[in-house]
Amino acid sequence: MIFYGTNSSRLKDGQINNVTCPNCENQTSMTYSVFGKYAYIYWIPIFPLGKVNVLECNSCKRTFKLKELPEQIKHKFELEKHRGIPILHFSGLAIIVLAIAFFAYSGSKNKELDAKYIQAPAIGDVYSVLSDTNGQYTTMKVTGVTNDSVFVVYNDYEIDKRSAIYKIDKKENYTVYESGYTKQEILSLYADKTIYEIDRE
Known part of the structure; x- marks a missing residue:
């Protein structure tokens, strides 16, 4: 049985100040978390599937996805420095590429030996x-x-x-x-x- 699916890891936490919550309408701050989604096989990340941004109002504790918020908050969020996609999310893909390269090299060396032995x-x-x-x-x-x-x-x-x-x-x-x-x-x-x-x- 092959175990595969999707998962996510937390990439960054931060806070945006002086924003108006669309739920409680208080002038407040929001805590945000950035999650990186990835596909895996046998729990080894193969390739990334993008990011999910979740923000929480520090007053009313309502959580929002970034796309649900007003442009002012989106703009402040985009000014934050976010890390790119972690190399870890490509680890499975790197293993596959290395395995293919190894077998190609090994096959090539075996052919060289065969040509030598037949002579x-x-x-x-x-x-x-x-x-x-x-x-x-x-x-x-x-x-x-x-x-x-x-x-x-x-x-x-x-x-x-x-x-x-x-x-x-x-x-x-x-x-x-x-x-x-x-x-x-x-x-x-x-x-x-x-x-x-x-x-x-």
Whole structure:
């Protein structure tokens, strides 16, 4: 279950002097509070939703939203210095942006390593492979390397989700007979994305 919603935090309190309350009509002062509204997911603020200004007459204690008050009071309120939107209200958005940047960088580095590993195969390398069987995924493990050939053993199992390939990459699943490829064939399989990922311990 995803917990999400809106909330607010108090940004500033202050007071406006020498104003006429529209309710009690006394010449008085008003206390105000500025609240910043924000959307959250799992109680982490994601982005701001604006501000709410609440004023209270110090004589009759009636509360007002700013838009309910006369222009004179609005003008005095606007002369007060109000803080901008707190950075905290963007914290969730910042986390999301950082996570995207991290995964993009990590993916880029993994691609660089894959390109390096495919050029110099090593015993124990595990190639994630798009199978010929109805878009299934499997793996093959490098068991031998010569000057121009690469020998592999295919995984006994296939899986229908690329992201779940780790579930079948187990030592006991490599019992099928050994196959041989030229290094050029391995490079071609990588180039056409049949081999799409390489894991080297």
